[in-house]
Amino acid sequence: MTHATAALADAGQPAGFDWPFFWHYLFSPSGAFLDGLWRTVYISVIAQLLGVLLGFAVALAQRSRFAPLRWGGRIYVWLIRGTPLLVQLVLVYNGLAAAGIYRFADLQVGGLVLLGVVQAAILTLAVNEAAYMAEIFRAALDAIDPGQAEAAQALGMTPAMTMRVVLLPQAIRIIVPPLGNEFNLMMKSTSLLSVIGLQEMFLTAQSINSATFKTFEIFLVAACYYLALTTVWSFVQRFIERRLADPGQVIAAPSLRERLTGGGLGRTAGREDATLVGKEAH
Template sequence: MLCFGYALIGIVRLSPTPPLPWIARAYVDFFRGTPLLVQIFMIYFGLPALAQNFGFIFSLNRLAAAVIALNLNSAAYIAEIVRAGIQSIDPGQTEASQALGLSSVQTMRHVIFPQALRRMLPPLGNEFISLLKDTSLVAIIGFEELFRKGQLIVAENYRSFEIYATVALVYLFLTLLSSQAFSRFERSLNPINEKSN
């Protein structure tokens, strides 16, 4: 469901009907143009402070703030990947599909998007790996993910090199595993490469 939402932002950016593409462009520019660390602070500390100015009192727990910040940031990058993937398909295919009586939605679903998805997979894999590594940033608000767990262990036994090296190896293992998974999925969508292998 989240992936559909991310893709929808990219598709909206291609819409000829204002103001939707302007809003999508502003969203993408903001979250791609500002540091993720700043976004985490804005959501965890800034949103409750802003709400308090309007008479509402609430607080976000660390997990919710981390998930929201990482998703909002990643959505901006994925939206651009989707937009670029769709635009890489020859416009003549859209014209031919509509000449055959397919609607815009049918054309996107059955003709354009399946081809674009193959071209999106490598950058989508890169974005997933970047997101995986970016989870370490949420340690700044005290959320106990992998890096934060390492910090807490170091605070107990002071063996910083060994602990951080272990954390780095775990991240490396996860990124290599993710890279292999995306590579296999990419090959499965390309029957020519699959047969040649």
């Protein structure tokens, strides 16, 4: 029996779902909860952007003619994808400090203060995401007919120009669906940041629960907000896919209903979709 249940029993009141508490926090969340929500959003966006850039660099390294770069990219992907994000967070924030290697200190930029724990969170999420984005980029580039790159070189284009003008625009159409799913996953993965003490939405809900003992109610509120974030992003992703779609090509993209109810690309499908496309192209 929890303290809250015992208190209600002593007062002669049955323990049950507190609807007024739930509706209050759902439609009138506290300032602390809104701060946690804001951290969840901006950490997700920054980490995803950095993960895409780093993932693209790793994908290029894997396609390099130089063996050290190829093996370096492969080892990076193997190492990051083979270890849990939770362990990586603890190693980066707590482990580096405990070993005396590096301690994340608060960083002041102008009038803004970037907490050390936020820096560690963004860095770890970006490094983790880059390993998955590298595979998505690599497979998408492999799915493009090699003859197009050869034709571009025959026209006198440099490798960098070939990538920018010929290959990358086509690869983006393949990358966008799994990229959107990765960002969806990123927003939900921020709940793991509570393990290093970052006061994002999940840890804020835990703090409210510790003060009110309304466990089911407050975490249901948090679940509703996570659901709202991922639903909004589903609309954004669908809009981006339609804008980037080739007018002369029919793309069998999942409908919005399929995205919201699980009929579209899931985590595994999203991460392996581009790889399968690449294999089929060869």
